[in-house]
Structures are given as C-alpha cells and as structure tokens.
Amino acid sequence: MNRKGYVCLFVLLAASAVAWSRLNAKPVAAPPPATPVEVRIDNFSFSPATLTVATGTTVKWTNRDDIPHTVVSDDKTTFKSKVLDTDDTFTFTFSKPGSYDYFCSVHPKMTGKVVVQ
Numbered sequence: 709m710n711r712k713g714y715v716c717l718f719v720l721l722a723a724s725a726v727a728w729s730r731l732n733a734k735p736v737a738a739p740p741p742a743t744p745v746e747v748r749i750d751n752f753s754f755s756p757a758t759l760t761v762a763t764g765t766t767v768k769w770t771n772r773d774d775i776p777h778t779v780v781s782d783d784k785t786t787f788k789s790k791v792l793d794t795d796d797t798f799t800f801t802f803s804k805p806g807s808y809d810y811f812c813s814v815h816p817k818m819t820g821k822v823v824v825q
C-alpha cells in the first residue's frame with residue numbers, strides 16, 4: 709500500500725471509531741450541580757420562595773438580613789438549622805424527590821418551598 713493508501717485507511721478507521729462511539733453512547737441523566745443552589749434570606753423573606761432542583765442537589769441558605777432567622781422543614785425533622793446570624797449559612801442535600809415546605813421558626817410567617825424532582 710502506498711502512502712496515500714495508508715492515509716485513506718487511517719481516515720476510514722478514525723471515522724468508524726467516531727461512529728462506533730456514538731452508537732454506544734448511553735444517554736445519561738444530568739447530574740445534580742456540584743455547587744450548592746443558593747437561597748437568600750433577606751428582608752424577612754426567602755428568595756426564591758419556591759426553588760425547584762434535581763434530586764441530590766444541595767441547597768444553601770444564607771442569611772443576608774441583619775436579623776436572625778432559621779430554616780426549618782414543616783415536619784420539623786427533615787431539616788432544621790440553628791439560629792442563623794447575618795451571613796451565616798445552612799446547607800441541606802435533598803436526596804429524595806418531593807415537595808418540601810419550610811419556614812423560619814423565629815418568624816413563622818416567613819415560608820418557602822423546595823421542589824425536588
């Protein structure tokens with residue numbers, strides 16, 4: 709085989725390798741983000757008030773208010789933060805799909821929700 713022949717063969721092999729890898733590529737579910745998704749606590753409210761995330765996502769609440777707040781699930785057991793002073797954070801990883809309502813135990817009118825899909 710001459711030099712041109714080898715080049716042609718190489719191109720052919722490369723093309724089949726690409727085609728083969730595409731055939732065998734399995735669709736994978738989008739992994740949950742590696743960095744936490746943030747909820748801000750400011751001016752007596754959770755922002756966003758309703759957050760939708762993928763299963764396995766860690767949510768991080770940060771108190772940007774100059775007033776202490778907490779983050780407590782409605783059942784008071786799934787998650788419960790300590791009292792967060794200004795710039796304190798609380799994180800929770802949602803490993804099961806569902807709808808999680810929560811509130812601030814210091815100001816029960818402050819409510820929020822995390823929807824886990």
Ligand SMILES: [Cu+2]
Pocket residue numbers: 752776777778812813814815818
């Ligand atoms: Cu509060």
